[in-house]
Every structure is written in C-alpha cells, then in structure tokens.
Amino acid sequence: xxxxxxxxxxVEAVDVLxxxxxxxxxxxxxPNEKYCSxxxxxxxxxxxxxxxxxxxxxxxxxxxxxxxxIVQILLRLPG
Numbered sequence: 001x002x003x004x005x006x007x008x009x010x011v012e013a014v015d016v017l018x019x020x021x022x023x024x025x026x027x028x029x030x031p032n033e034k035y036c037s038x039x040x041x042x043x044x045x046x047x048x049x050x051x052x053x054x055x056x057x058x059x060x061x062x063x064x065x066x067x068x069x070i071v072q073i074l075l076r077l078p079g
Contacts, residue, residue, distance in 0.1 A: 018031045024040040035041040 019028050020031050020033070021027065022029050022036040022040050023034055024043050025036060027036040029036050035044060
C-alpha cells in the first residue's frame with residue numbers, strides 16, 4: 001500500500017497584538033514587562049540568585065583543583 005501524503009491544514013493569518021510571554025510561566029504580558037505577577041518576579045529573582053551561587057561554587061572548585069594540581073607538580077620536581 002502506498003501512503004497518502006498528509007495534508008496540512010491551512011491557517012488564516014491573524015493579527016496578534018504586540019506582546020511578550022512571562023519568563024517563568026509563559027503567560028501573555030504587555031511588551032514592556034517581563035513577568036505576569038510579583039510571584040513570578042520573586043521566583044525569577046530566587047532562580048537568578050541560585051544560578052549565581054552555583055556559578056561561584058563551580059569557579060571555586062575549579063580554582064581549588066587547579067591549585068591542588070600545581071602543588072602536586074611542584075612537590076614532584078627534583079630540588
């Protein structure tokens with residue numbers, strides 16, 4: 001049997017008012033705002049702080065590992 005190609009439904013072009021979507025929940029917000037409510041804004045602030053903390057911890061781990069490796073190399077050198 002041969003498969004028939006699927007027909008795509010034609011969609012009419014609709015004028016959509018200028019808008020954005022909330023960065024947290026995806027609801028429609030006016031173009032000059034980022035969040036739909038103070039609750040979403042608070043959640044965004046908490047997420048941003050968490051990411052900054054994670055990044056600082058990650059950098060500290062990398063620096064500590066690098067220092068550890070340098071000390072190991074220096075201790076092995078014949079003096």
